[in-house]
Amino acid sequence: MHLKQTVKNIFDKILSLHRWIIILFGLFLLSFIVGSIIFMQAEPVQFSYGQPTCVSHLTLLPDVNRQVSSDSGFDVSYENVAKIGSLPIISLKTCFSAQKAPMAGNTKVSVALFGGWLAKKTFDISIPQSPSVKVDTLDVPVPTSKPLSINLSESDSVFSYQLDIDGKVVSCPVKGNKLTCNIASLNLLQGQKYDVKIYRMFNQQKVETIASRSITTLKAVSVVSASIANNQTIYDKPKTFIVTFDKDVSSASVIIEKIVNDQRTTIPSTTEFKDKQAIISIADDLGRNADYEITIDKVVANDNSSLVDPYKLDFSTSDGPTVTDVNVGNYGLPVSQTIVLTFDSPLSDSQDINQFVTVSGVPVAIAKSGSQVLIAYTDVTICTDINIHIKAGLTSSYGVIQYDTWDFATRTACGTSSTIAYSVEGRPIVAHYFGSGSKVVLYVGNIHGNEESTKYLMDEWADELELNARNIPADKTIVVISSINPDGLAADRRNNSNNVDLNRNFPTNDWQTDIVDPNNQPVPGGGGPNALSEPESQALADFTLQLNPRLIMSFHGNAGYAIGNQVGDSAALADEYSNLTGYQNMTGNSGAFSYSITGTYDSWLQEVCDLPSVIVELSSNSNSQFSTNKSALWAMARS
Numbered sequence: 001m002h003l004k005q006t007v008k009n010i011f012d013k014i015l016s017l018h019r020w021i022i023i024l025f026g027l028f029l030l031s032f033i034v035g036s037i038i039f040m041q042a043e044p045v046q047f048s049y050g051q052p053t054c055v056s057h058l059t060l061l062p063d064v065n066r067q068v069s070s071d072s073g074f075d076v077s078y079e080n081v082a083k084i085g086s087l088p089i090i091s092l093k094t095c096f097s098a099q100k101a102p103m104a105g106n107t108k109v110s111v112a113l114f115g116g117w118l119a120k121k122t123f124d125i126s127i128p129q130s131p132s133v134k135v136d137t138l139d140v141p142v143p144t145s146k147p148l149s150i151n152l153s154e155s156d157s158v159f160s161y162q163l164d165i166d167g168k169v170v171s172c173p174v175k176g177n178k179l180t181c182n183i184a185s186l187n188l189l190q191g192q193k194y195d196v197k198i199y200r201m202f203n204q205q206k207v208e209t210i211a212s213r214s215i216t217t218l219k220a221v222s223v224v225s226a227s228i229a230n231n232q233t234i235y236d237k238p239k240t241f242i243v244t245f246d247k248d249v250s251s252a253s254v255i256i257e258k259i260v261n262d263q264r265t266t267i268p269s270t271t272e273f274k275d276k277q278a279i280i281s282i283a284d285d286l287g288r289n290a291d292y293e294i295t296i297d298k299v300v301a302n303d304n305s306s307l308v309d310p311y312k313l314d315f316s317t318s319d320g321p322t323v324t325d326v327n328v329g330n331y332g333l334p335v336s337q338t339i340v341l342t343f344d345s346p347l348s349d350s351q352d353i354n355q356f357v358t359v360s361g362v363p364v365a366i367a368k369s370g371s372q373v374l375i376a377y378t379d380v381t382i383c384t385d386i387n388i389h390i391k392a393g394l395t396s397s398y399g400v401i402q403y404d405t406w407d408f409a410t411r412t413a414c415g416t417s418s419t420i421a422y423s424v425e426g427r428p429i430v431a432h433y434f435g436s437g438s439k440v441v442l443y444v445g446n447i448h449g450n451e452e453s454t455k456y457l458m459d460e461w462a463d464e465l466e467l468n469a470r471n472i473p474a475d476k477t478i479v480v481i482s483s484i485n486p487d488g489l490a491a492d493r494r495n496n497s498n499n500v501d502l503n504r505n506f507p508t509n510d511w512q513t514d515i516v517d518p519n520n521q522p523v524p525g526g527g528g529p530n531a532l533s534e535p536e537s538q539a540l541a542d543f544t545l546q547l548n549p550r551l552i553m554s555f556h557g558n559a560g561y562a563i564g565n566q567v568g569d570s571a572a573l574a575d576e577y578s579n580l581t582g583y584q585n586m587t588g589n590s591g592a593f594s595y596s597i598t599g600t601y602d603s604w605l606q607e608v609c610d611l612p613s614v615i616v617e618l619s620s621n622s623n624s625q626f627s628t629n630k631s632a633l634w635a636m637a638r639s
Helices: 002-015 019-038 452-467 486-491 535-547 570-581 601-609 626-637
Strands: 043-046 053-060 065-067 074-084 087-098 105-113 121-127 148-152 160-165 168-171 178-181 193-202 205-216 223-226 232-234 240-245 249-260 263-267 270-274 277-281 291-301 311-317 323-326 337-343 357-360 365-369 372-377 385-390 406-411 416-422 428-435 439-444 476-481 551-557 561-564 613-618
Touching: 043 053, 053 121, 065 074, 074 105, 087 121, 160 178, 240 291, 240 311, 249 270, 249 277, 323 406, 337 385, 357 372, 416 535, 428 452, 428 535, 439 452, 439 535, 439 626, 452 476, 452 551, 452 613, 452 626, 476 535, 535 601, 551 601, 551 626, 561 570, 570 613, 570 626, 601 613, 613 626
Parallel strands: 043 121, 232 311, 439 476, 439 551, 551 613
Antiparallel strands: 053 087, 065 105, 074 087, 105 121, 148 178, 160 168, 160 193, 193 205, 223 240, 240 277, 249 263, 249 291, 270 277, 291 311, 323 337, 337 372, 357 385, 365 372, 385 406, 416 428, 428 476, 561 613
């Protein structure tokens, strides 16, 4: 019906024309039809992928010319059409567009009036090979952040193309004779190898795979160094920061932020890129005692590679000069000493250090050297308090001011020490003295060398007394001998270097030269050739008689006992020690030990000296059990 209507419209328009035009048109149409019948040979057409495929050809009544067959794979259209009024009369150009993927070779397309035989014209379309891709551009590593460009042998407006990288597909629009594939959207890793395929497409359908190979992406840019270290504290006032990469870099996004309570403030900065360096500059001084972060992102190297992840550099600025180290503790200083205060930055030479550092308690000389302040004193008394004060305003050599004050309290040692004798092998036997009262409490450890727990306990007790010397009762002097048997301690041996058990070498009523050990094994000569034959036991006996203590505490291991020698209040003190420690009170219990014991220090104290003593058997030979014994040790000191 549509064709009939079209024909009718044409004839209606023809009949409405002037008679002489109708006559001329009739003669032309007749000659055209006759000529078309006589000259039936096909007209050659060269198909083009990059340009429209058209030939100059006179076509009468193009609106009613139809393809004789629709299976050629091409659609025919007409251009350069002459009209009479709105009626297309003649076309001077015939064009062919592919409706399915062209295949190399020849194909014929015929057109005729109304798609029949009248005025039939055939075109022989020669189709060349499809454009090929030139994959030589993939021989070198490719950037992951830039479009990938692949050359075609010629431009192509017929086919479309896709790039497949390990199953991820991206379209590659044709621009001129190049495919441009936006591989940045594929989020490929840098410095990796990938399998690549290039597909030729027609009407969104894959026609063929025209290339299959592997590519390597460019190695990522890396930061190799920076002018400051990550998490570094900066003491000066820097105006530039330099970050060095492993490749020449042309651009990047650089941000410096100040961070306060998770709130970020951007610091104005500029960045210059020079070869492999990003030189970051700021105009104003950074705030002090604050945290900062430099973030470098969107790096573009000259080879178009980039960072894998944004680079972050955290740092902080210092306050003014701050003391970071003191070479002494808070107590126990010698009577002559140089106290060294070390600051976190060099101090300014333009200020008088004595205007900022003051010391009370002892006369001192104060000097400055670089980042240290030296405070020297000499020949002061024991247990003297020393207080150091640094006022605000101290300035570093970088011009950074400290606005806070600083104080430090210490004191000279309250205890003193002396060597009372030497062991068989020449090791010193040292006594430590605390307090100044008339009543002496003597603590003795490590009579048996392999009971090192007692030596450790006495060392910790001496530290406790030094730390809390002012808690010692005014009427007491506390004396501590950590080890009476240093040779046995060094050799991890019960006896001294002469193989004499020092606690069997005292002149008691039961002293004897031949003894047994705790395993009831005989030790010939273990009591010594005579009482007090050993320099260690002789020294302890002499020292005890010299001190005439109000109480002697002697420590052993490892039965977990407290035993008073039943002189004076020793039984009551042993009971108190037992209650405070949980050790068993074995005072007066003859079955406390299952082996024969003769010539002991505590028996000598009872029989010869009439001095009260308490034997403490720790429940370990190696652990001092200081926390268990601390309150009991103080109780004995106050007794």
